[in-house]
Amino acid sequence: MSKVGVYKVDITPPLGIDFIGYHRPTGISNIDERIYATAFVFESKETKPVIISIDNIGMLIKDTIIIREQIGKELKIPLENIMVVYTHTHSGPATASNKQVVQSYKTILITNAVKAAVRANENMQPSEVGWNVTMGEIGVNRREILSGGKVGVGININGVVDNRIGLLAIKHPATGRFQGLLVFCTAHPNVLKGDSDILSADYPGRTRDILQDTLYCPVIIIQGAAGNVNANYRGSKEALEKMAYTLSGSVLTMIPSINYKSISKLRTVSTKLSMKLKDIPEPDVLKRMASSVAEQWGVNTDKWLTVLLDLHRQNIRQLSIDLEIQLLQINEGSFSGIPMEPFSETALEIKNKLKNELAFFGGYTNGYLGYLPTKEAYRYGGYEVELNPMVYGPTTDLWMPPVETSEMIAVHNAGYQIGNRSVNGGPKIRKHFTNLFNQMNN
Numbered sequence: 001m002s003k004v005g006v007y008k009v010d011i012t013p014p015l016g017i018d019f020i021g022y023h024r025p026t027g028i029s030n031i032d033e034r035i036y037a038t039a040f041v042f043e044s045k046e047t048k049p050v051i052i053s054i055d056n057i058g059m060l061i062k063d064t065i066i067i068r069e070q071i072g073k074e075l076k077i078p079l080e081n082i083m084v085v086y087t088h089t090h091s092g093p094a095t096a097s098n099k100q101v102v103q104s105y106k107t108i109l110i111t112n113a114v115k116a117a118v119r120a121n122e123n124m125q126p127s128e129v130g131w132n133v134t135m136g137e138i139g140v141n142r143r144e145i146l147s148g149g150k151v152g153v154g155i156n157i158n159g160v161v162d163n164r165i166g167l168l169a170i171k172h173p174a175t176g177r178f179q180g181l182l183v184f185c186t187a188h189p190n191v192l193k194g195d196s197d198i199l200s201a202d203y204p205g206r207t208r209d210i211l212q213d214t215l216y217c218p219v220i221i222i223q224g225a226a227g228n229v230n231a232n233y234r235g236s237k238e239a240l241e242k243m244a245y246t247l248s249g250s251v252l253t254m255i256p257s258i259n260y261k262s263i264s265k266l267r268t269v270s271t272k273l274s275m276k277l278k279d280i281p282e283p284d285v286l287k288r289m290a291s292s293v294a295e296q297w298g299v300n301t302d303k304w305l306t307v308l309l310d311l312h313r314q315n316i317r318q319l320s321i322d323l324e325i326q327l328l329q330i331n332e333g334s335f336s337g338i339p340m341e342p343f344s345e346t347a348l349e350i351k352n353k354l355k356n357e358l359a360f361f362g363g364y365t366n367g368y369l370g371y372l373p374t375k376e377a378y379r380y381g382g383y384e385v386e387l388n389p390m391v392y393g394p395t396t397d398l399w400m401p402p403v404e405t406s407e408m409i410a411v412h413n414a415g416y417q418i419g420n421r422s423v424n425g426g427p428k429i430r431k432h433f434t435n436l437f438n439q440m441n442n
Contacts, residue, residue, distance in 0.1 A: 002263035004127035004170050005041040006180040006218045007119035009112040010034055011055065012199070013093040013105045021057050021090030022194035023298060028093065032198035033205055035092060037109070038220050039116035040170075040180060041075075042330065043124060044266045048075065049328055050117050051083045051182075053220035054109070055201040058086040058368030059095050060396065061324075061339055067110055068366070071117040080270035083328055084113075085337060086364040088223050090190040091200040096395050128173045130258035131333040133357045136165045136250040138203075138243060139187030139229040141344070143382055151382035153230075161229050162186040162344040164351075165250045166360055168333060169258050170217075178217035183207070183251055184335065184360045186224030186344060187231045191240045203231060206244035211251060221247075224362040227341035227371050227384055267329050275323040277400040280312055293390045303394040311399075319399055324366055333358035337365025340372040341384070370398040378404050 012034045016027045035055035042049050050071060059067075068082040095106045141159020143151045166184035171177065189202035201208070204221035211219045232246075233239035281289070286308050290301040311319075327336040336350075340363050347361040363372075370392060371384040378385055378401075385401060393399045 001126050001173075002128075002266070003043040003124040004129070004179055005043075005120040005122065005124040006039070006170075007116050007123055008036050008038040008218050009116040009119075011037050011109050011112050014101065017101050017105060018094040018097060018099065020092060020094040020096070021190065024194055024197070026197060028197065028199045030198040032200045033209070035089075035199065035201050035205065037113040037116045038218055039113075039120040040182065040220070041117065041120040041124065042263065042266055044263050047081065047266055047268070048077050049081045049083070049266065049268045050075065050077070050120075051085065051220075051328060052113055052117055053085050053087060053222065054113060055089055055205060056086050056092050056095060056109075057088050057090060058339070058364045059106075061367030061369070063095065063106065063110065064339075064367040067113050070110070070114045074114060074118050075121050080326070081268050082117075083268065083326055083337070084366050085220075085222050085362075086368070087201060087204040087221055088189050088226070088364045089200065089202040089204065090188070091192045091196060091198065091202055093199070125179060126173055127170050127179055128260040128262055129330060130169050130171070130260040131167065131331065131358050132169075132254035132258050133164055133166045134250050134254050135163045136185075136246060137163060138165070138185060138232050138247050139163070139226065140232050141228055142188075142230040143228050143377070143380070143384070145380070149380065151380040153383055159228065160344050160348065162224055162347045164224075164357065164360070165247065166333070166358060167251055167254050167258070168330065169255065169260070171260050173260075173262075178215045180217050181211060181215065181219045181251070182222060183211075183219065183247070184222050184224060184362070185247060186226050186347070186362070187229050187243070188226050189223070189231065191231045191234050191243055193235055200240075203240055203243035203247065206240055207247045207251075210244055210248040214248075214252065222335060222360070222362060223364050224360060225342040225344045225347035227363065227373065228343045228377070261331070263330060265329060265331050267327075269327040271325050272322050273325070274320050276403045277319045277321065277398070278403055279317050280308055280319075280400060283309055283312060286312070289386075290390060293387050297387070297391060299391050301390050304390045304399070307394070308399060321369065321398060323369070326366060332356070333360070335360045335362065337362050338372065339363070339365055339367035340369050342372045343374050343377065343384075345374045345376075346372070369396045370401075372402060375404045
């Protein structure tokens with residue numbers, strides 16, 4: 001019989017620690033809600049995957065690897081069986097700076113994340129699972145078309161959004177008691193903006209509270225391909241409540257029609273690909289780019305400019321970075337993720353190619369690098385395409401945007417992982433994505 005274990009650990013930081021998500025001059029001065037790391041451990045005769053959700057904008061890949069390695073050591077499972085997802089709240093604590101308080105907090109966070117997985121493993125119970133999906137408008141495309149054909153951060157009412165809201169519910173087969181919920185949705189957790197001084201898990205945290213109070217079980221919110229999708233309501237606690245009640249209401253409407261069964265298909269797959277970055281421009285172009293971003297976004301771009309100028313002097317024109325794509329499949333549904341912010345078009349393309357509404361794809365998985373735009377987005381430019389590496393590149397090592405075909409290769413790999421031994425149409429799906437990959441590399 002399949003088993004599932006769940007455990008939640010408090011990871012609330014001390015007051016005064018820096019925010020991450022907006023460039024705020026002061027640290028966290030109020031705690032609106034506690035934040036958590038919540039682990040789900042699934043077990044069948046063949047394998048034992050772990051998925052752990054952390055209330056953070058997204059830790060660095062190297063720090064996430066430490067979490068995965070320590071969990072693997074404790075549970076005696078391979079690193080590839082462990083998936084760490086971040087809720088991507090923009091009102092959470094920093095973990096990447098060299099400040100002593102940040103480094104101390106990060107150590108405690110890692111310890112507690114591992115603790116959550118260990119305790120979840122100790123709490124394994126017989127379980128049945130059931131999937132469902134509905135549609136809900138919690139997100140809005142944020143790549144607003146400006147005069148001259150360029151793109152700014154705003155509202156694009158005609159832009160693509162993955163409006164699916166997915167649910168994986170877990171119940172005890174004998175008692176019928178809920179053991180946990182995994183909710184899949186797509187919208188940036190940036191309801192609270194840069195003028196807020198409160199610690200918050202944003203709308204995923206408030207949604208989680210509502211569902212946990214209603215169903216008496218742990219809940220995690222797994223973010224989809226939200227790179228070009230903002231929250232539909234923003235700027236206040238009232239907007240936060242509206243987002244949370246819209247999402248939780250959609251989840252609750254799915255509960256009565258779920259069909260529960262034992263876990264018959266359970267697997268994780270992890271693939272790494274070498275992702276090429278765009279060519280480093282000439283020095284005069286680099287200087288104009290750095291100056292423009294510093295003026296527009298109020299960030300210091302000196303380090304980015306210094307590193308790229310030095311690379312140019314060494315005649316290094318192109319860099320690459322390893323990108324992990326990981327899949328977790330449970331029966332007929334799946335989630336595959338990358339440590340980037342993909343666009344909604346990517347998730348919908350994977351869903352359409354697989355002909356499976358329960359094939360979810362998202363970001364903020366196993367760390368954070370930057371954005372993965374679609375090929376079509378490059379001609380419009382904008383923050384997600386051009387500017388993000390200058391803001392976060394010195395921290396994440398994504399010094400330039402990915403080349404324009406990177407998103408297509410990610411689609412290929414995610415689709416191949418799901419299609420390989422898939423419930424429906426595995427050979428046909430594998431052939432499609434193999435042909436796509438060959439076309440991109442010819």
